[in-house]
Amino acid sequence: MNKRKKWVRFSVTAASVAMVGIISLAAVQPSSASEMMGKIMNTISLGHISVSQVEPAPEQLAGAIPEEMKHQIMAQAKDQPVKPDALVVKDPGQLNQYTSFHVLLPAYQPSGYTFDRAEFYKDEQGTVSGSKYIDIYYTNPETGKFIYMQQRHADEETAFSQSTTHQVNRVQVNHTDAVMIGEHSIDWEAGGVLYGITAKGLSKDEILKIAESIPTS
Structure with missing residues (x-):
């Protein structure tokens, strides 16, 4: 279950902030994953979170992910279909x-965005109880853009770790x-x-403002 949840988190991030930006090692064959990354x-590292900024190896990265897979991942991020094995909850109060x-x-x-849905993976009996994960979506119907959150x-x-070719910076969210x-x-x-938030259509300041509005303290 943990591996599946990591893939959900990474695949959305990778497609949302550009294909070669944040790379899920689950998206490629294990033998190719280490070769894709530079130093x-x-x-x-923040408790149960670890993020590494890596230098890409361009001559290897170019052919590491087949074009067909790139298109599939990008389409997934654009359309954001409901996961087939997910319980969808439309009422934020539940x-x-x-x-x-x-x-x-x-x-x-941000203006125009409203709560759309939350998704939970069902267990072997097809039910959800005491889940350790929740995926949350806010959408803007006019633009088609969305905010993805996972808790x-x-x-x-x-706990998870990930690698990215984007710049990685330590910031503060409500003094954390x-x-x-x-x-x-x-x-x-x-x-x-x-907590994780990804939104391709928003600025860094807007994302920080969303994060700081979550009453974690």
Whole structure:
């Protein structure tokens, strides 16, 4: 289950902030993954989160991911279809019925964006109870753009690491260390929960404003 959740997080990020920006190692064959990356330039670790900025190897990266796969991933990010094995909840007031932690939503959304849905993976019995993960989407119907958020109960199972060719910076979210990846993605840990926000159509300042409006303290 953990591996599947990591792939959801990374595939959305990779497609949202450009194909060669944030790279999921699950998107390529294991033998090719290490060859795609150059040297590690910077690593920021925050409890159960670790993000490394790497120098790409252009001559290897160009052919590492087939064009067909690139188009598939980009289409997935653009359309954002509901996952076939997911429970979809449209009422934000019901989200805490399905999680093992308290879900907190941002008080601020940029103009035009509204809560669209939350998604949970079902267990082997086809139900959701005490989930450690939640995927949340805010959409702008006029532009078709979306804000993707993921929250996870913070423990060894849900901990994750990722690599990116975008610049990685340590920033603050309500006096808590966070990692800003490029201009459109942020991750941090607070109160035993991992938070992540990605929004290709928003500025860094807007993403920080959304993050700081989540009442984690």
